[in-house]
Amino acid sequence: MTTLPRRGVLKSLPLAAGAVLTASSTSAHAVPPTSAHALSRRKEDPGFPQPETRSTPPWTSSLTTRLTVGFTEVVLPGVGTVLTRTYEGAVPGPTLRVRPGDDLEITHVNTLPPDTAGSHQNINVPHRFNTFNLHTHGMHVDPTGDADNAFRAFEPAAEPGGATTHRSRVTVPAGHPAGTFWYHPHHHGSTATQVLNGMAGVIVVEGDVDEVPEIAAAREVVLCVNELRLNGGRVPDLTSEGAFEGLAPTFLVNGAKNPVLTIAPGEVQRWRIVHAGALATLSLRLERHTMHQIAQDGITFMAPVASSTVALPVGGRADVLVRGGEPGTYELITDGVGRPLMTMVVTGPPRDMSLPAGLPGRPTRLPAPTRTRHMAFRSHSNVFSGAFPNAYRILGDGETPHADAAAGPRDLSWGRFSPDHVNHRVRLGEVEEWTVANNSPSHSHHSFHLHTNHFLLTAVNGRPLTTPVWHDTVGVPPRGTITFRLRAEDFEGRSMLHCHQLQHEDQGMMQIVEYAR
Numbered sequence: 189m190t191t192l193p194r195r196g197v198l199k200s201l202p203l204a205a206g207a208v209l210t211a212s213s214t215s216a217h218a219v220p221p222t223s224a225h226a227l228s229r230r231k232e233d234p235g236f237p238q239p240e241t242r243s244t245p246p247w248t249s250s251l252t253t254r255l256t257v258g259f260t261e262v263v264l265p266g267v268g269t270v271l272t273r274t275y276e277g278a279v280p281g282p283t284l285r286v287r288p289g290d291d292l293e294i295t296h297v298n299t300l301p302p303d304t305a306g307s308h309q310n311i312n313v314p315h316r317f318n319t320f321n322l323h324t325h326g327m328h329v330d331p332t333g334d335a336d337n338a339f340r341a342f343e344p345a346a347e348p349g350g351a352t353t354h355r356s357r358v359t360v361p362a363g364h365p366a367g368t369f370w371y372h373p374h375h376h377g378s379t380a381t382q383v384l385n386g387m388a389g390v391i392v393v394e395g396d397v398d399e400v401p402e403i404a405a406a407r408e409v410v411l412c413v414n415e416l417r418l419n420g421g422r423v424p425d426l427t428s429e430g431a432f433e434g435l436a437p438t439f440l441v442n443g444a445k446n447p448v449l450t451i452a453p454g455e456v457q458r459w460r461i462v463h464a465g466a467l468a469t470l471s472l473r474l475e476r477h478t479m480h481q482i483a484q485d486g487i488t489f490m491a492p493v494a495s496s497t498v499a500l501p502v503g504g505r506a507d508v509l510v511r512g513g514e515p516g517t518y519e520l521i522t523d524g525v526g527r528p529l530m531t532m533v534v535t536g537p538p539r540d541m542s543l544p545a546g547l548p549g550r551p552t553r554l555p556a557p558t559r560t561r562h563m564a565f566r567s568h569s570n571v572f573s574g575a576f577p578n579a580y581r582i583l584g585d586g587e588t589p590h591a592d593a594a595a596g597p598r599d600l601s602w603g604r605f606s607p608d609h610v611n612h613r614v615r616l617g618e619v620e621e622w623t624v625a626n627n628s629p630s631h632s633h634h635s636f637h638l639h640t641n642h643f644l645l646t647a648v649n650g651r652p653l654t655t656p657v658w659h660d661t662v663g664v665p666p667r668g669t670i671t672f673r674l675r676a677e678d679f680e681g682r683s684m685l686h687c688h689q690l691q692h693e694d695q696g697m698m699q700i701v702e703y704a705r
Contacts, residue, residue: 236449237442243285250291258299266445271422273385279443280412281389292358299351300344312696314426317381318344320373322356326486326660331640332681338374366395367486368460368505380690381426386414388464397488402544406458414440415465428575441530448531451512456541463500466690470500475518483507487658490549501635501663503688552656554673557621561585564625565634568597580697586611604696611699614676625669632666637688647671
């Protein structure tokens with residue numbers, strides 16, 4: 189057992205589920221106890237699934253845990269038995285709850301079989317589907333070393349039946365915003381396949397917004413939306429351009445198809461919604477109810493914003509408050525999906541709960557920029573030979589240069605990810621304004637994601653927003669643009685930006701950002 193500062197002697201805590209291991213245990217099958225408030229939530233609504241919760245113990249400043257990845261036969265309510273890659277044998281993986289100033293220490297165990305033989309001269313051909321790493325999506329943490337480093341590779345054992353062990357240590361800064369984030373693998377070439385297998389989990393950073401009286405009184409519900417593309421009871425590997433075409437998305441909420449959540453009339457619940465899919469966008473509507481959004485991508489608003497629709501690009505998150513209306517049954521639906529994501533039943537004795545008037549949000553203002561950048565997401569169809577004929581590129585300022593300019597779109601390097609080329613150098617503390625265009629005639633669904641730092645979205649299609657919004661992931665409209673301001677802070681080193689339609693990212697729509705003083 190690792191000894192950490194301010195940690196006393198830890199004793200096993202018996203749980204209702206029968207687990208007797210503490211959150212700091214690192215034995216082969218250690219499962220940290222769920223928090224008391226998680227157990228309380230389950231008692232209130234035992235029929236609605238919640239991911240297992242692993243929290244920093246109150247007497248320490250470190251959450252030490254283990255995430256084992258392997259093929260698992262998982263019984264998914266409403267779907268059936270599926271063979272898929274999982275964290276800890278479940279879809280989604282455990283919810284990790286930390287506080288500003290904590291260390292998140294993870295032992296990763298890779299029990300997946302060896303990667304298939306052969307090497308790829310083209311880094312932007314999907315490959316090594318059993319190699320992964322860790323990305324703490326949206327968190328403002330160190331992108332280097334053993335932290336949120338997407339350049340690492342957690343390879344499987346060389347022989348079937350073996351396992352390898354890898355470690356991450358992510359320090360949450362003392363001033364980190366309280367909010368909803370998530371973790372998923374980010375090894376270039378295998379990200380889409382693994383996330384579509386359900387390899388994802390929620391990260392909650394606790395803090396000031398949780399202490400607002402109306403929010404503290406609300407029941408908290410995690411809604412992790414996974415997107416699986418199933419064929420014959422499993423998700424195929426991305427071994428060709430069309431591997432996922434024709435496979436309808438199977439959307440799960442906390443590992444179940446259309447689970448049922450109860451709420452009392454007048455009761456207020458706080459929903460932490462995470463779009464942990466890989467390909468499709470979500471446009472969420474709750475029948476005959478208004479959702480009062482209090483945060484976007486982990487950044488709290490200055491006041492709740494009432495809306496009938498909450499739009500989430502792949503990787504986006506929203507915290508919303510929902511107040512139960514008249515008794516009845518209501519569906520949470522999204523465009524393009526023939527059945528609800530989940531069902532809400534309003535039932536029971538009425539309650540009289542209120543919504544907050546103000547919130548401890550981040551101001552939506554940055555100084556005038558000292559530098560501008562312009563870039564464009566651009567796809568070219570049927571330009572290469574082989575199983576992956578399309579090119580997914582980021583062009584404009586900082587584009588990866590041609591290897592052979594005469595080849596035109598057939599150039600394998602131009603505008604595509606290169607692990608040896610830094611596309612953008614961003615100085616800490618300086619304000620920049622970026623405009624990102626979607627110039628793809630086809631494959632027009634692109635979402636922009638920046639690692640390490642949030643950015644302030646100020647305009648869409650050249651039209652200024654009435655109130656700018658902080659994001660780490662935002663959809664770029666087809667044939668349109670987004671404009672945002674960025675002030676990178678605190679952390680130096682190489683990081684990434686990319687399209688979060690993850691098949692596009694695996695095939696080259698990604699760049700390296702280097703933060704420097």
